[in-house]
Amino acid sequence: MNFGNELLTFRLPWDELPGDELPGGDRLSKIILKSQSAINIISQAILDVPADTYTITDGEWPTGLRSDVVYEPHAVVQEVLPPIIVEVQSIVDEKFMTRLVKYCQFAYDRYGMLPIAFIICVGKVLPAALLSKFTPHGQMPWLSVLGSSDFWAKGCYMVTNQGPLQDIRHSPGRHELSPLQALSLFLLERSPTLHTHSHSEDPTVIKLYTESRNLTDTQEQHHEQFKEVIDVVSYNNTKIIEKADAALNNVPGSEVARHLLAKAIAFNAAVKRKYLGVDDSDDDLEPLPAVSFQPLFSSDHDDIRFVATYREMNPERINSKRCLDEAHRAGRCKTITTSAGLRTFYNRKVKK
DSSP, X not given: OOXXXXXXXXXXXXTTSSSOOSTTSHHHHHHHHTSHHHHHHHHHHHHOOOTTSEEEEOOBOTTSOBOSEEEEXXXXXXXXXXXXXXXXXXXXXHHXXXXXXXXXXXXXXXXXXXXXXXXXXXXXXXXXXXXXXXXEOSSOTTSEEEXXXXXXXXXXXXXXXXSHHHHHHTSTTTOOOOHXXXXXXXXXXXXXXXXXXXXXXXXXXXXXXXXXXXXXXXXXXXXXXXXXXXXXXXXXXXXXXXXXXXXXXXXXTOHHHHXXXXXXXXXXXXXXXXXXXXXXXXXXXXXXXXXXXXXXXXXXXXXXXXXXXXXXXXXXXXXXXXXXXXXXXXXXXXXXXXXXXXXXXXXXXXXX
């Protein structure tokens, strides 16, 4: 095997990045299927059109339903070429097919033309009677075609492990893959590394792993930038809220306003904990609840604000005993003597 240096040790980081990064997993599948390489592979195989005839478009429909991926032809040929709806599905059953019909009807409303539906079934077709409604494509017998899609699709195609592709997968070296076969096997096999793919020397498979590496690197960079923005915004919000709270200290009648500020700090901490992906495994305080209005006495407010601020400043390792010790050293939570009491106090004053 002659792998480039970039792919020699590359492993799709499905256990390190948010979302399912395995081929066939929802997130990575959409990333790959939105690439121009995948668009060309599918459109050329099914419609025999030149490269770059199709492009990615919005997959959200008027009711809020969303297709995995939708391709549309460029404007100059939109009146003669149909849109293509691509769905990666674990279980293809009656419920899914009914939803697919709706997608196709929405596409017809948008384009005035019945679409092509292309299904990549990474799991099973259930029941077996449904699979029997698909027949082998004339020129591509490993590709299944639904017997009848009248009035909702120009054609409905499917690739699945329950067919000839399974034989091709288990017979590496005997079959020279077409680009669509390679793309299908890339998504169906769910192999995190090129080395363990059944056709690791196929040029299209190698290209797909190369693009996956580049695309997931880009996604990771975007995620890290997003986390940095959340961190900065959260920090600035907390400081601004604390200054506002300090300005209200000892101001008669400010209990309600200060309670609202305490809620804002608690919410800010919850957002930071959620989007920065911190580990809550050592947190023996209950998760930050959504809060509702409840007037507090000033001393209670200061105590609850201390706990909320402590959670904000220590998102990775929060321990109620350490929090209580810190509170006592700061002259807060004087009437609370146990970590269980601190939890009860916090969740009683900041209710779900």
